[in-house]
């Protein structure tokens with residue numbers, strides 16, 4: 001029964017991705033060498049990958065807005081223990097938090113209830129995700145959420161503006177991970193923290209496609225290169241790493 005449920009979960013996630021591949025990485029033609037592009041290589045790999053590689057990892061396609069139903073599924077709390085994830089962040093009422101790749105705002109609105117004296121920047125690259133979040137904001141009394149249209153290389157937030165950055169199941173989709181981390185580094189306050197949530201690549205029992213998972217080793221390698229150090233990896237979520245990075 002357990003394995004049947006897992007298989008169904010993988011199939012559903014796979015279907016959502018197949019239906020909703022969105023490529024935001026087509027501005028650099030494969031094989032063309034640009035000055036900043038030397039850190040990336042191009043080779044056909046996983047069918048769910050964009051054929052672009054960074055530090056030995058193939059980047060995954062962006063999950064399209066058609067997957068909103070999956071992000072908002074009621075089973076998510078049980079499957080991913082999202083309340084526990086937020087308690088791992090020790091959110092203060094005055095915190096300014098950037099949720100990068102916020103999607104439909106699953107974590108945004110939960111965090112906004114805690115940051116009563118702070119602010120949540122909900123950043124996403126798909127305008128449809130911002131429309132979904134803005135309509136929730138319009139239908140409620142929420143005043144502390146600001147939606148921001150992000151870019152492929154920038155989170156579009158000002159320097160030294162955030163206490164915490166949350167990224168849930170998104171980093172592996174960034175088509176320019178090095179540039180995105182440089183942009184996050186600028187926006188983060190010196191004592192700030194990044195909470196990187198990724199499905200555990202080391203664990204074959206996690207019912208998610210390999211390209212949508214990450215190992216701690218790979219994440220640490222990429223974040224180290226960007227000037228961050230892994231403070232700890234909290235091992236209390238059923239499927240995901242909860243890695244906390246700080247500035248070196």
Ligand SMILES: C[S@@+](CC[C@H](N)C(=O)[O-])C[C@H]1O[C@@H](n2cnc3c(N)ncnc32)[C@H](O)[C@@H]1O
Nearest residue numbers: 063071101102103106124125126150152168170
């Ligand atoms: C798998 S969804 C996760 C959404 C949300 N974090 C959640 O857990 O419900 C990944 C999201 O990241 C967004 N995304 C991908 N690349 C991005 C980028 N460079 N900047 C901002 N958002 C990005 C996608 O549009 C998508 O909404």
